[in-house]
Amino acid sequence: MKIAVVAMGKIGLPLAVQFADADPAHEVVGVDVDAATVEAINAGREPFSGEAHLADKLAALVPAGRLRATTDYADAIPGADAVVVVVPLFVDEATGAPDFGWMDAATASLAPHLTPGTLVSYETTLPVGTTRERWKPMIEELSGLRESAEGGFHLVFSPERVLTGRVFADLRRYPKLVGGLSEAGTARAVAFYESVLTFDEREDLPRPNGVWDLGSAEAAEMAKLAETTYRDVNIGLANQFARFADTVGIDVHKVIEACNSQPYSHIHQPGIAVGGHCIPVYPRLYLSTDADATVVRTAREANAAMPEYAVARAEALLGSLEGLRVVVLGASYRGKVKETAFSGIFATVEALRARGAHVLVHDPMYSATELAAFGWEPYAWAAGEPGDPVDVAIVQADHPEYAQLAASDLPGLRVLLDGRRVTDATRFTGVPRLTIGGGEQPAS
Structure with a gap:
């Protein structure tokens, strides 16, 4: 052929x-x-x-x-x-x-x-x-x-x-x-x-x-939209559970693990953002032909709000982010992928700048020149080489490099917000480490 x-x-x-x-x-x-x-x-x-x-x-x-x-x-x-x-x-x-x-x-x-x-x-x-x-x-x-x-x-x-x-x-x-x-x-x-x-x-x-x-073509079109929209709705539900867990001091990940031990429960994991070419996009394509899909719309709105929630969670612990140096770790929409399509980096940086923070961005897959082209100030860090002092670090993408991150790599760190639960808590002894749905600091 x-x-x-x-x-x-x-x-x-x-x-x-x-x-x-x-x-x-x-x-x-x-x-x-x-x-x-x-x-x-x-x-x-x-x-x-x-x-x-x-x-x-x-x-x-x-x-x-x-x-x-x-x-x-x-x-x-x-x-x-x-x-x-x-x-x-x-x-x-x-x-x-x-x-x-x-x-x-x-x-x-x-x-x-x-x-x-x-x-x-x-x-x-x-x-x-x-x-x-x-x-x-x-x-x-x-x-x-x-x-x-x-x-x-x-x-x-x-x-x-x-x-x-x-x-x-x-x-x-x-x-x-x-x-x-x-x-x-x-x-x-x-x-x-x-x-x-x-x-x-x-x-x-x-x-x-x-x-x-x-x-039919229509059935095939709907099948692709449905399988991906399901993931967005499921993550939206997990994020709702996570936000509630944070208010009452519960680790929602343990709850989800317990729920999923039963074969009829398939709850996904919460996180700082839902990015990529697919999961945040296809629900919108579905909504373009089914305007009455209220569950789909609500989940999409809930997931889109997670970067703002993550930043507010860190802010609540410090009282204000005005003038603080905040590094966002990960520009990609997910780990090991050099792609920013609908990445949570954009909303995270916007939420930080709106609070008067001095924002820096790090990503092991992007050069300083590439990060600067997005309008971000690059942050230099590599394993074994401490970066410049920062007050706050927010993990936005689950690159494997961040699993090796320690408080000593970020001099002056006052708060770590791990939006992907990829860091090792034992490496941050003495520094408050917050996660999405970890319940470490009840929202006020």
Whole structure:
């Protein structure tokens, strides 16, 4: 097959590599608007770090002629048996409304070059109804082809269900969901994904994986939104429990561990923020088509308020943060990932500055220059090398480096607020250490 993958980002590139790796006879072409990304791929180099096995696979597949990249849709799309679209969908932070700008542009660029009979699969998470109501008419108008008609094209939605850093493992482990606009299109998609994905048949998996036909594009769209929104709602509940626990001096983590010892309880962990491309975003996509989802809206609001709560918790112990030096540890939205999408760093810094604090930011994955580009004052610290004096430290991301942090690394420290519960309490003897839901200091 000739397979085109549109957008060579942290999901699209590993997908393209997976498809090329599945069969030596496949011709896989990645499309991206960024020339530097295309150049790196064609040189057999990974354009970003942190994805397990990606570098080795690129180094083998590209020289063998099984994978290449281009910025030209007219090169990649014609003659393709399948076109897989993984272009980012953005959300307006103020309104929560989806911004289809990049996806519209990509769809408008690929549609005129479609060959009759091509399967088009969107993997980007979408509001329910988008595949049928937005992409189908757009592609039909620009391609001159009819969806599901003789000599036309087939259109399906098949959501990506992987985490960056472990994409290849997740592709093996989780069922691939498919929802089409026609039986013929769905059958084509099922056959395609069965041919390019290798599934894990271990007996310890809860259910057989493979390709699952959900019956419609809308059902597949909702499945992706529901599984991620569930996580946001669950974390919102955990955060509510944590805030109450702090008022009465209870360690909510022990409570959650006890609850989850019973098989019908699956409470997640509380924390300073919910960040990333998925968990804080997809509930908003769901709300864009279900305005009556009050549980979803309330949970999203509760989680968005956690950075402010964390800062207020530290402030309550000191009385005021005015003029104090406060270092925020971790700019990334989660540990070991160099990415700030919807990270709690932004709201945390804003809450501190609003209180008159002198804010510094540290992250082991970012250089001082990179941190400064965000408008933050970098804080220099490395294991075994104490940093400059600070009054307060707030752990925002659970980078493993912070598990080794000690009070001696932060001279003058008066309060540690560990928003991820990653630090070792024994390393902070004599310094108040607060956590989210630890109950160490009842709120006043």
